[in-house]
Amino acid sequence: MGPRGCVMQGWRLYVMAGVCVAALLLWLLLGLEKQQPDPRPTALPQGRFVRSVGGDIQRRPRSELRTQPPRVLCLVVTSPQYHQGRARHLRATWGKEGSGACPNTVFLTTAPDDILQNVIISNFSRYEDLWGKVLEGLMSLNTSAADWFLKADDDTFLIYPHLLSLLAPLDPSKALYLGLPLVYRPEGGEEVTYMSGGAGYVLSRAALVRLQAAHAPARCRNPGHTRYEDVNMGYCMADLGVREVDTRDALNRPRFLPYPPWRLLQPHPSPDLTWLTNFSKYKFHFGAQSLSDRVVSFHEIRDPVDFYLLQYLVYDLRLLPQGSSRPFTPSKTPPQ
Ligand SMILES: *[C@@H]1O[C@H](CO)[C@@H](O)[C@H](O)[C@H]1NC(C)=O
Ligand SMILES: *[C@@H]1O[C@H](CO)[C@@H](O)[C@H](O)[C@H]1NC(C)=O
Ligand SMILES: *[C@@H]1O[C@H](CO)[C@@H](O)[C@H](O)[C@H]1NC(C)=O
Numbered sequence: 001m002g003p004r005g006c007v008m009q010g011w012r013l014y015v016m017a018g019v020c021v022a023a024l025l026l027w028l029l030l031g032l033e034k035q036q037p038d039p040r041p042t043a044l045p046q047g048r049f050v051r052s053v054g055g056d057i058q059r060r061p062r063s064e065l066r067t068q069p070p071r072v073l074c075l076v077v078t079s080p081q082y083h084q085g086r087a088r089h090l091r092a093t094w095g096k097e098g099s100g101a102c103p104n105t106v107f108l109t110t111a112p113d114d115i116l117q118n119v120i121i122s123n124f125s126r127y128e129d130l131w132g133k134v135l136e137g138l139m140s141l142n143t144s145a146a147d148w149f150l151k152a153d154d155d156t157f158l159i160y161p162h163l164l165s166l167l168a169p170l171d172p173s174k175a176l177y178l179g180l181p182l183v184y185r186p187e188g189g190e191e192v193t194y195m196s197g198g199a200g201y202v203l204s205r206a207a208l209v210r211l212q213a214a215h216a217p218a219r220c221r222n223p224g225h226t227r228y229e230d231v232n233m234g235y236c237m238a239d240l241g242v243r244e245v246d247t248r249d250a251l252n253r254p255r256f257l258p259y260p261p262w263r264l265l266q267p268h269p270s271p272d273l274t275w276l277t278n279f280s281k282y283k284f285h286f287g288a289q290s291l292s293d294r295v296v297s298f299h300e301i302r303d304p305v306d307f308y309l310l311q312y313l314v315y316d317l318r319l320l321p322q323g324s325s326r327p328f329t330p331s332k333t334p335p336q
Contacts, residue, residue: 070167072202073146074102075137078154079125080111086154088115089307094158099315102160104146108137130229132222143209147172152200157260157301157310162294166247166255167202175242176204180256181281184231193244193281194234198299199256201233207242214240248282253292258299260306264291 076095078087087107091097095105096118107116110125110133120140124133134151141149148167152158170176179195179202195201203211214220217239224232237244247255257264259273267287269276276284284290301307 069164070148070170070172071146072102072104072148072150072160072163072167073141074105074150074152074158074160075108075120075141076105076152076154076156077108077130077134077137078116079109080113082154083109083113083115085304086302089304090154090156091116093307093311094160098311100160102150102158102163106141108133128227129222131224131227131232134229134233135220135222138203138208139212141208143205143212147205149203149205149208150200151197151203152297153198153299155300155302156198156200157298157307158200159296159314162255162296163202165294166296170204170245172204173206174204175206175210175240176202176245177207177237177242178202178245178247178256180247180254180258181244182230182279183281184226184228184234184279186226192231192234192238194231194237195244196256196258196299197228197230197233199258200297200299201230201256203237203242207237207240210240210242211236247296249292249294251292252282253290254280254282254284255292255294255296257291257295257297260298260300261291261295261310263300 074095076087076090087095087109091105091107094101096102105118107119108122109116109119110122112119112121120137122133122136124130124136138149138151150158150163166178177195180199181193182196183191183193185191211220214236217236219225219232219239220236225235226232249255258276263269263273264286265288269286273286298310301310
């Protein structure tokens with residue numbers, strides 16, 4: 001409506017003049033608003049950005065990043081003969097179902113099975129092809145799906161909350177490699193630090209991106225430099241310039257462990273474990289005081305019962321703090 005239709009006589013003139021002025025103002029305002037830029041905010045760019053109160057787009061401060069728990073994908077390497085005896089129990093405990101479970105667990109195997117959901121099927125079925133299989137599994141992962149990628153075996157027990165607390169202060173956009181560092185010293189060859197495969201190792205997103213893009217470094221290919229999957233990964237990471245992270249706790253005790261606790265607790269280990277003393281990058285000590293109280297993993301958990309035993313001891317058993325013990329209170333309804 002325009003102002004031209006407002007021509008009246010007498011006292012009504014004043015009332016209608018007011019209405020007309022208001023209509024004129026409204027008309028002008030609507031016109032003005034059309035010329036203003038769209039006040040809706042533009043979408044945030046991809047990555048770590050936040051919008052300030054004033055609407056500016058800024059990089060998210062690092063301190064704020066750390067409040068978000070890291071996203072971890074757990075890739076468990078198994079094979080059909082161990083689906084029932086190992087992978088099933090792993091899945092029922094730390095892999096996907098139990099308390100403290102890794103929420104994003106994927107099994108790498110050579111045949112599908114209803115008892116394992118989320119599988120990557122590989123055509124490498126022989127144990128000697130393990131490097132090819134792991135490489136194939138890592139190549140097929142979506143690097144945007146997580147910040148960190150753990151490779152574990154079907155006889156690894158993972159304490160996921162401790163893994164999260166280890167990873168939380170680290171930046172997954174840096175190429176990093178974490179685990180239990182061992183040193184491989186071939187006779188007359190080039191020595192390399194690698195992370196124990198059984199205890200599990202972790203690649204940051206940036207390290208996995210480099211691995212997936214690596215067509216040039218010969219040692220990231222199958223067949224590998226050696227016949228050991230974890231040693232090959234060590235050479236591959238070194239070739240790609242991926243940095244190793246010291247995962248020991250504040251008392252220099254290891255968090256990734258290549259054996260079950262009951263084998264490492266004896267101060268004088270059985271002869272088949274002494275290789276660890278020779279191969280460990282940092283001096284490896286046996287006995288309860290020498291293992292971290294923030295352990296991330298144990299390996300060679302092969303009796304199904306042991307998965308549930310560790311699950312119970314780690315997550316269900318609640319130790320009362322010292323001095324807080326109260327007298328035993330019987331339950332209100334005594335058993336019939
Ligand atoms: C698995 O498939 C890849 C890619 O097709 C091939 O290069 C490799 O030789 C195969 N491995 C086996 C053990 O058949
Ligand atoms: C990879 O993961 C991201 C984030 O979850 C998702 O948006 C994307 O669609 C995935 N890509 C593929 C090919 O699955
Ligand atoms: C460990 O090192 C010692 C001393 O160098 C050597 O005698 C022993 O054979 C080594 N053991 C293993 C299992 O490599």
